[in-house]
Amino acid sequence: MAGGNAIRGSRVGAGPMGEDERGETAPRRQVRYYCGRGHVSAPYFALDAEVPESWDCTRCGLPASQEQENPPPMPRVEPYKSHLAYVKERRSDEDGAAILEEALAALRQRRRL
Known part of the structure; x- marks a missing residue:
């Protein structure tokens, strides 16, 4: 049986995890990106940040855009040539x-x- 005065589930230096202790979060917005395989990535950006036109899909790595009906085409993969x-x-x-x-x-x- 382990003895001691340690509090279970905490670590040294851990403090309260409330919003009051950490401060206010920066205002942000969620932007949706759609890849050619139909995956949706939704990263958050600060309101004053410039939102990129394309984003790499988090599931398959293909390029994604904000247009759901017209996602960017899949890149052509050239076979190895001797x-x-x-x-x-x-x-x-x-x-x-x-x-x-x-x-x-x-x-x-x-x-x-």
């Missing part, structure tokens, strides 16, 4: 064949020397 894929975007098959033939000719020339 170095070869980027090279193929810049060069045609004919260019690649010409470069390969040039490199092979240089290699054959070095072997003869």
Whole structure:
């Protein structure tokens, strides 16, 4: 059995939790944001604070706006591209064949020397 003079449910330095002791809360407003998946985020802002046009959804992380009927579109996720894929975007098959033939000719020339 634990003994001592500690008061259960409190900690050292804990004080009363009433509004009178903490002071008045700042006036604030709740703003609703809607994401493309239908989630609603409702953060509070001070009345004199500038409210952002977009907000990250607290459930899925997608961008959200204040327009429920017209939420922002989901961002496009580009798949990973290899170095070869980027090279193929810049060069045609004919260019690649010409470069390969040039490199092979240089290699054959070095072997003869």
